[in-house]
Amino acid sequence: MDALPEYSMMVGEVRWRCLGFGDEGVPYRMAQNFPMLLEAARAARRRAYAPYSRFQVGAALLMDGVEFTGTNVENASYGGTLCAERSAVSAAVSSGRRSLELIAVSTDASELPEIGMRAPCGLCRQVISEFATPGLLVLLDGGTAIDGTAQGDVIPFDLLLPWRFRLKGERLG
Numbered sequence: 001m002d003a004l005p006e007y008s009m010m011v012g013e014v015r016w017r018c019l020g021f022g023d024e025g026v027p028y029r030m031a032q033n034f035p036m037l038l039e040a041a042r043a044a045r046r047r048a049y050a051p052y053s054r055f056q057v058g059a060a061l062l063m064d065g066v067e068f069t070g071t072n073v074e075n076a077s078y079g080g081t082l083c084a085e086r087s088a089v090s091a092a093v094s095s096g097r098r099s100l101e102l103i104a105v106s107t108d109a110s111e112l113p114e115i116g117m118r119a120p121c122g123l124c125r126q127v128i129s130e131f132a133t134p135g136l137l138v139l140l141d142g143g144t145a146i147d148g149t150a151q152g153d154v155i156p157f158d159l160l161l162p163w164r165f166r167l168k169g170e171r172l173g
C-alpha cells in the first residue's frame with residue numbers, strides 16, 4: 001500500500017496520528033469524543049476475559065450518541081470466542097441502537113507500531129460495517145510515548161474495509 005498522508009494533533013492530553021485524511025482532516029465535532037472513548041476502551045480492556053490467548057482487547061463505541069463497551073470473551077472451545085468489537089456492537093444493537101458513529105479499540109499490542117496488531121480483525125470489520133455511518137472513524141490505542149504522552153491512531157473505517165460485502169437492497173433498519 002502507498003504511504004498514507006498523516007498528521008498529528010492533540011485532543012486533550014492525547015496525541016493522535018491521523019492517517020489517510022484529505023485536506024479537511026478529522027472533523028472537530030468527532031474529535032471532541034476521542035479522549036473519553038479511548039479511556040473507555042482502555043477500561044473495558046481491563047475487564048477482558050482472555051484466559052487462553054492472554055491477549056486482552058477492549059472496545060468502546062458511540063451509537064446514536066450513546067457509549068457502549070465490550071471486551072473479548074474467550075471460550076474453552078476457542079471457536080466460541082467473541083471479539084471485543086463485536087461484543088460492543090452487540091451491546092449497542094441489543095439496546096436498540098443502529099447508527100455507529102465512532103469506535104475505539106485498545107489491545108495488549110498498543111505499544112507496538114504495527115497497526116495490524118491493534119486494528120479490528122476482518123470479521124469485526126464486516127460486523128462494524130453493518131452499522132457504520134458515513135465517515136465512521138476508528139481509533140486505535142497507541143499506548144504511551146517515551147515522553148509519557150498517551151497516543152493513538154485515527155483511521156477512516158473505509159480504509160480498513162473498502163468494498164464491504166452487502167446484500168442488494170440492504171437498508172439500515
Ligand code: THU
Nearest residue numbers: 053055057072083084120121124
Ligand atoms: N480479538 C479481539 O477481541 N478483537 C480483534 O479484532 C482481534 C482479536 C481477540 C480475540 C481473542 O480473544 C484474542 O483477541 C486473540 O486473538
